[in-house]
Amino acid sequence: MPEYFDTHAHLDLPQFADALSGVLERARAAGVLTIVCPGIDAASSEAAVRLAESHEGVYAAVGIQPNSGSAMKQGDWERIVRAVTDEKVVAVGETGLDRYWDETPFDLQQRLFRAHRELAEARDLPVIIHSRDCEEETVDALEAFAGDEPMRGILHACSGSEYLAQSCLDLGLYISFAGNATYTNKKFGPLREVVKKIPDDRILVETDSPYLTPHPLRGKQKTNEPALVVHTVESLAELRGVSAEELAEQTTANAKRLFGVE
Numbered sequence: 001m002p003e004y005f006d007t008h009a010h011l012d013l014p015q016f017a018d019a020l021s022g023v024l025e026r027a028r029a030a031g032v033l034t035i036v037c038p039g040i041d042a043a044s045s046e047a048a049v050r051l052a053e054s055h056e057g058v059y060a061a062v063g064i065q066p067n068s069g070s071a072m073k074q075g076d077w078e079r080i081v082r083a084v085t086d087e088k089v090v091a092v093g094e095t096g097l098d099r100y101w102d103e104t105p106f107d108l109q110q111r112l113f114r115a116h117r118e119l120a121e122a123r124d125l126p127v128i129i130h131s132r133d134c135e136e137e138t139v140d141a142l143e144a145f146a147g148d149e150p151m152r153g154i155l156h157a158c159s160g161s162e163y164l165a166q167s168c169l170d171l172g173l174y175i176s177f178a179g180n181a182t183y184t185n186k187k188f189g190p191l192r193e194v195v196k197k198i199p200d201d202r203i204l205v206e207t208d209s210p211y212l213t214p215h216p217l218r219g220k221q222k223t224n225e226p227a228l229v230v231h232t233v234e235s236l237a238e239l240r241g242v243s244a245e246e247l248a249e250q251t252t253a254n255a256k257r258l259f260g261v262e
Helices: 020-030 042-054 066-071 076-083 106-123 135-145 162-171 186-196 226-240 244-259
Strands: 004-006 032-038 058-062 089-098 127-132 153-155 174-177 203-205
Touching: 004 203, 004 226, 004 244, 020 032, 020 226, 032 042, 032 089, 032 226, 032 244, 042 058, 042 076, 058 076, 066 089, 066 106, 076 106, 089 106, 089 135, 089 153, 106 127, 106 135, 127 135, 135 162, 153 162, 162 174, 162 186, 186 226, 203 226, 203 244, 226 244
Parallel strands: 004 032, 032 058, 058 089, 089 127, 127 153, 153 174, 174 203
Antiparallel strands: none
């Protein structure tokens, strides 16, 4: 059986509160042996660390997602800085920019994005990047962060254009695809074209659980979970003209290299 690595699953959310053991059992049975659980605010980041400490094969990322910025309380950033030192934390984030929901003033989003990037650099960790409806602003911010060395991180749940993906690749980032890249609706055609163009050594997969349930279970299974990343790999492999086993091996090796886990 191939080994899979789900690079982004929000296992701390209420949808999994009473079912986590079953979710993890199904993941292992499907070959999903490693999962990164990212925080979206101080409390969820601390919850992600606790989950990682309690379950083999689960790792944490800590950060304040752009849409959580307005709800920050005094001391929340300090909680992130403390949490990032845990040995099961393998990334900073998720962070980034979002004009779709636009729930946090954009200047605050930008300041938080820079703070996450600086924290990741200080801790020698990759950064997990969220970008929605603001491709040019995301690229501008990333280029402003860039140094002499390739940037370590992920454009998570890529839903953007070839311009965004290529800009991130040029900076050294990896590109991760979730269930939306399996959808066959016409609006997802450009995204599926992007899938074909990512270099073998920079492509990753994720579920973004509990969201973005992949085809063919979209509309049939409300809550996405790590075991279903297998469907995403199968769909992406078909687009790229390789076997699902080959893509599973490649994406798992890429993720282990980026996050520094065995």
